[in-house]
Amino acid sequence: MTDSVHEAREALGKRLREIRRDAGVTGRELAARAGWHESKVSRIEHGKARPSSADLRAYCLHCNANEQLPDLLASLHNIDSAWLEWRRLLGTGVTRGQQLALHLESETTLIRNYEPQIVPGLLQTAEYAEAKLRRVVEFYRLPDDLDAGVSKRMERQQILYRRDRRFHFLIGETSLYTTVGDNRVMLGQLDRLQTIIGMPRVTIGIIPLMAEALVVVESFMMFDNRMVKVEAHTAELTVTQPHEVTLYGRAFNVLAEQSATGDAARGLIRKALETRTR
Secondary structure, rough: OHHHHHHHHHHHHHHHHHHHHHOOOOOOOOOHHHOHHHHHHHHHHOOOOOOOOHHHHHHHOOOHHHHHHHHHHHHHHHHHHOOHHHHHHOOOOOOHHHHHHHHHHHOOOEEEEEOOOOOOOHHHHHHHHHHHHHHHHHHHOOOOOOOHHHHHHHHHHHHOOOOOOOEEEEEEHHHHHHOOOOOOHHHHHHHHHHOOOOOOOEEEEEEEEEEOOOOOOOEEEEEEEEEEEEEEOOOEEEEOHHHHHHHHHHHHHHHHOEEEOOHHHHHHHHHHHHHHHH
16 A cells, blocks of 8 residues: 555656646746745655645646646545555455445446456346355455345445436456356356346446457446546555546447447357356
């Protein structure tokens, strides 16, 4: 966590240095205009000091870069909260993570979710969720609150039936064949996916296994156009910078154009079912 924060602070300092230099302003000149000690500019730009919101506004004002202020502020606010290590998020078990997800989803009108390897949580059967969360508990050596975690994940799915919400799920065809639990669990999950296709306000796209790799991106979940949650192996990344959120949106659109929907998606699921029942 410390390394991630330091790297983010250095990256922000580098951006500020580029803004200042592009404006033809020296560090001494900027310090004089802002009423700072001249060493402050160097400490901020080398990541040794965390700038305040007022500091960023001063940079933009005195370097004629006000159009960059929203992105800079988003970067600043994201520094200390961008990476949330799994041991902190899941320290008391898997239920807390499900509760936090439920709260975030309840505040979102459009949810876009890309999962290349497994079925997304909002589409999982109870048996699939139990098998998946059991492995999470075992691997991260968490307190065993499996039953409560599964119950909370199932509670999250009630949002699928709210008329004021929209959902777009993209899953890799690989997820139809990646076994979670056992064959019985997978047969139930594939059948569940077939029944969800065609639900009002829910779009499911399946990206064919042989589709060209036009964009390679990790699994992520978009909450309107304000936030993206990215699951890494050791931590959860929260993306709020507008230009980065836009990039994830663009990646989602590219993947969506490659995906099979409706009857074509049902055909891919039937193929996976036939493979498992043979």
